Amino acid sequence: MAAGKASVSRPRTRVNALMLTLPLVAFIAVTFVAPLISMMARGVYDPTVADIMPETIAALQSWDRQGLPPEEVYAAAARELTLAREERTIGRLATRLNRQAAGTRSVITRTGRALNRGAEPPWSESLPEIHEAWGEPEVWETLLLTGDRFTADYYLNAVDLQRTVDGDIVRQPETRRVYVDLFIRTIGVSLSVTLLCLAIGYPLAGFIAHAPPRRARLLLTLVLLPFWTSLLVRTTSWIVLLQQQGVINDILVWAGLVPDTERLTLVYNMTGTLVAMTHVLLPFMVLPLYSVMSGIPGVQMQAAASLGATWPRAFLRVYLPQSMPGVGAGCLLVFILAIGYYITPALVGGQSGQLISNLIAYHIQTSLNWGLGAALGTILFAAVVLLFVFYDRVLGLDRMKLGA
Amino acid sequence: MKSAADAFVEFAQVGKSYDGHTLAVEDFSLRIPQGEFVTLLGPSGCGKTTCLKMLAGFEHPTAGEIFLKGQPVGQIRAHKRNIGVVFQQYALFPHMTVAENLAFPLQARRVPAQQVAASVARALDMVQLSDFADRLPGQMSGGQQQRAAIARALVFEPDIVLMDEPLGALDRRLREEMQYEIRRLQQRLGVTMLYVTHDQGEAMAMSDRVAVMSEGRIQQIASPEVLYEEPERVFVATFIGENNLLDGRVVEWDAASCRVDVGDGAGKPAIVQAFPVAVDGADQPTKLAIRPERVALNPPSGSYSNVFDAKVLDMIFMGDHLRLHTEVLGRAPFIVKIPNIVGHGAVLPGDTVQLGWLVTDCRALDATGSASAYSAAPEQDRVPIATSTETAPARG
Incomplete structure (x- = not known):
């Protein structure tokens, strides 16, 4: 009887348990997974041109690209541009085309205005009269390139590449190559911050882990204190410390290490970004390290010494290997947080201290080039996922210890 | 200081205070000839482990002097003392296999690799762990781990082996088995042994001499028979x-x-x-x-x-x-x-x-x-x- 009852009730409990998690699953789906997918989709799906100028694009398919397109293409373009102006979608179209080829915006807007005032066929003559660009093949090639609803352009753009009308993929002109350098800089900064955090955090965590309990509690509180302070306060206080008339420069000048006329530029550049990010991310290094290190009995080092190992040897062969799960977890955590860091570089980074996430924010908020922002964000996301997979393969996520 | 010529290990009026006014160990004098098995027996907090740590070099006496083979060890760091230590919680290195654990002290002494392998094999054979060479400590039972720890403390042929309640974590049956095994090993190898325990049965069964300690002092030091038959102090009479x-x-x-x-x-x-x-x-x-x-x-x-x-x-x-x-x-x-x-x-x-x-x-x-x-x-x-x-x- 008892066994039968148990086997009946178990699936029900499981269903009940699953039901309990349902609100959370739904919440995550609505607030996290769906926006993520929609954002990633923007990087490859852009129907602007295809929606606004469908007939022009269709007509252009038959263009042999020898010389200019035939009259019917001009006619379709004139018709659809007129319509776009009436429906006030012409601005979006102009922006989209301008991203593909700089200078196209004025072509579209001027043509829209002229068509509104009234123009006569044959369009293959009147359009070039409105703007000479219609007399060149480039503008038509731009239309053809942007006519697909699905496009790799944003991703290509995000890695400083572009697609020619012949379908070749070439590098952007030198003046427009930004993102690869920025990705490299972001990874470089993240690595530097991770190494700085490790260099400061490892001895600190070791000291806390093997201190007497009372002192350990106090030190741990001090490490955690920044967590309870607003990120903005922490970052801006670094400005107070690091600026040219700030505390650190004042002390250096007072100590005579730096002449008053040559105060160091410590903020609004890469130095500021490194210092502030290291400070903000340090607890994420110390906590996993502490949790792993406090599990290493002090007697291990005594045993190593009694077996004849010098301190460096005992550290390298006995202590360090046992603390590796904490090192791995701390580095992974700090690196992943650093690679997407936004507020601190925005506040103290100045021009040279900007990272890729600042540009993503710029494209999302200011230039409204969401497709490019999405492409950059997705690449960043993919990099983090790759790193995670790599970590799992090499060190094993199951060996990672994040907290006590 | 008196001569320590005949004593292999000598504690001479050793005192230790952790906080500056209360003494953990007081006027502790003990001479151990080579090859003897001496046990420090006493309740917890009586200072016996402190004495062991001072000899191993993990702690330093605040009074008196410790001699090893006639030489004062005060200035010799722990890793240079050539003393084998077996800890209560084994202190095997969890990320190394048993063989690697045993090789550790030999590698620290820059013994050639071939010799290391031979010594490790011999030591494993000695404690009947030859089949466990490639196991990690976590994959072995408490008794096997303890045998591995003992083998590690012996493999580099130390001058003296210290054991700090090594059997405390084992169950009763295993403990008795290990007592016999440790004693047999010690006699076979002729190694000098300083053993710490609070278990009088253990002390009686294994030792040549037992030093009964209380409140940082030796109450009486004698063979197990004498301690039992002729206690000199009430503490000893009731503790044993x-x-x-x-x-x-x-x-x-x-x-x-x-x-x-x-x-x-x-x-x-x-x-x-x-x-x-x-x-x-x-x-x-x-x-x-x-x-x-x-x-x-x-x-x-x-x-x-x-x-x-x-x-x-x-x-x-x-x-x-x-x-x-x-x-x-x-x-x-x-x-x-x-x-x-x-x-x-x-x-x-x-x-x-x-x-x-x-x-x-x-x-x-x-x-x-x-x-x-x-x-x-x-x-x-x-x-x-x-x-x-x-x-x-x-x-x-």
Whole structure:
């Protein structure tokens, strides 16, 4: 009887348990997974041109690209541009085309205005009269390139590449190559911050882990204190410390290490970004390290010494290997947080201290080039996922210890 | 400092204080000849582990000096002392296999790889762990881990091996097996051994000599037999095995025997003849220690110098012996053990019997020390199995 009852009730409990998690699953789906997918989709799906100028694009398919397109293409373009102006979608179209080829915006807007005032066929003559660009093949090639609803352009753009009308993929002109350098800089900064955090955090965590309990509690509180302070306060206080008339420069000048006329530029550049990010991310290094290190009995080092190992040897062969799960977890955590860091570089980074996430924010908020922002964000996301997979393969996520 | 030529290890008036005013170890002197197995036995907090740590180099004496092979070790760092240490929690390196653990001390000494492999194999064979060379410590039982730890402490042929409660984490059966194994190894290799335990059975079973410690001092150091048969202090008498204690005052004294009044002072004196150990004159307070198994029940008249009437309060059947709780000379419970042999005589609670014991089995010890000295000490681990029965004068 008892066994039968148990086997009946178990699936029900499981269903009940699953039901309990349902609100959370739904919440995550609505607030996290769906926006993520929609954002990633923007990087490859852009129907602007295809929606606004469908007939022009269709007509252009038959263009042999020898010389200019035939009259019917001009006619379709004139018709659809007129319509776009009436429906006030012409601005979006102009922006989209301008991203593909700089200078196209004025072509579209001027043509829209002229068509509104009234123009006569044959369009293959009147359009070039409105703007000479219609007399060149480039503008038509731009239309053809942007006519697909699905496009790799944003991703290509995000890695400083572009697609020619012949379908070749070439590098952007030198003046427009930004993102690869920025990705490299972001990874470089993240690595530097991770190494700085490790260099400061490892001895600190070791000291806390093997201190007497009372002192350990106090030190741990001090490490955690920044967590309870607003990120903005922490970052801006670094400005107070690091600026040219700030505390650190004042002390250096007072100590005579730096002449008053040559105060160091410590903020609004890469130095500021490194210092502030290291400070903000340090607890994420110390906590996993502490949790792993406090599990290493002090007697291990005594045993190593009694077996004849010098301190460096005992550290390298006995202590360090046992603390590796904490090192791995701390580095992974700090690196992943650093690679997407936004507020601190925005506040103290100045021009040279900007990272890729600042540009993503710029494209999302200011230039409204969401497709490019999405492409950059997705690449960043993919990099983090790759790193995670790599970590799992090499060190094993199951060996990672994040907290006590 | 006196010469330490004949002693392999010598502690000379060593003292240690962690906080500057309370002494963890006080005036600790001990000489260990080569090849001897010496155990420091005492309750937790008595300073025995501190002595071990000072010899290993993990702690430093605040007074006195420690000599190893005649050389003071004060300036020698732990990793240069060539001392093998076995810790209570094994302290095997969890990320290394057993073989790697054993190779560690050899590699630290820059022994050639070929020799390392041979030495490791020999050491593993010695503790019957040859099949476990490639296991991680976490994949082995407690007993196997302990054997690996012992092998690691022996593999580099240290001058002396220190063991700090190495069997504390094992169950009773395994503990007894390991006691025998450690003793056998020590004798085979002829290695000098300093062993720390709070378990008197362990100390008795393994050691050449046992140093009983209490409150940072050595109370008595002797072979297990002597410690049991001839305790010199009340602490030792009650810590090792079981003893009945009778408070009294010396009435007459000479070097071979003394007469002690154990009466309550109000009634008529009750005189017991005792062997003077820690008394050297009349009118001194003393505690008489009498082993329960050395008390004869209804002895033939004239054979014992001390014979007293007693009332049986309780009788517990223990299998191989009977345990009587009696009241004698106004003290209770006075424990008597009677071996369960043919003709031991039936005794029932309420019976009045006669108890007798020899002068040599009744040792007049110091009156100051008492069993409570160790039960008041901070308790971290189990108090020894020894039961001490101190019989206070019955009131009223």
